[in-house]
Amino acid sequence: MDKRKTPKDKEKSAKPNDKIVDLSEFRKSKTEERRREYERVLFNRILGVYSFAEKTGLNHVEVVDISYSGIKFREDRPDHPLKEGQKIALRFYFTPSSYLRLVVETKRVTPFKDEDREGLEYGCSLDKDTKSYEVIKLLITFMYKYAEFACEDTNPPMIWF
Numbered sequence: 001m002d003k004r005k006t007p008k009d010k011e012k013s014a015k016p017n018d019k020i021v022d023l024s025e026f027r028k029s030k031t032e033e034r035r036r037e038y039e040r041v042l043f044n045r046i047l048g049v050y051s052f053a054e055k056t057g058l059n060h061v062e063v064v065d066i067s068y069s070g071i072k073f074r075e076d077r078p079d080h081p082l083k084e085g086q087k088i089a090l091r092f093y094f095t096p097s098s099y100l101r102l103v104v105e106t107k108r109v110t111p112f113k114d115e116d117r118e119g120l121e122y123g124c125s126l127d128k129d130t131k132s133y134e135v136i137k138l139l140i141t142f143m144y145k146y147a148e149f150a151c152e153d154t155n156p157p158m159i160w161f
Helices: 007-013 023-046 133-149
Strands: 048-053 057-060 062-066 070-076 087-095 098-113 118-126
Touching (some): 023 062, 023 133, 048 070, 098 133
Antiparallel strands (some): 048 087, 062 070, 070 118, 087 098
16 A cells, blocks of 8 residues: 555645745845844944034934935934925035935924934935935945845954944
């Protein structure tokens, strides 16, 4: 007697909770997670990002996410909140005295409240006609490529730069 199972037998014996793990989706989510982590380090520890308006001057913003078409950032308790449709210039400071200017248009304004902070979160589109957009685009490309190829260190040294 042949004890091998036929495809129909296998279907009957398969448990309804058995799922096939999609590794490409897992890799994609890990890459996205790595990119966002790198963005936080880059924008919150290395680069200074500020909104600039003639009336209010420079205001520090926290970049939450950036892509080729948009940027999401937060301001803690802004004195002069942005409105939907309003255009402003963001300054990406690479040194204390030099920056790249990028014009953005506010598309969404959402209040946020964390444990010890509150303010507004802005979703903005990037003005691709701004002269420095090409440089910002290269920076974004670098962040995507970094996230794709970076290796995770499970035992990192205790050095903070």
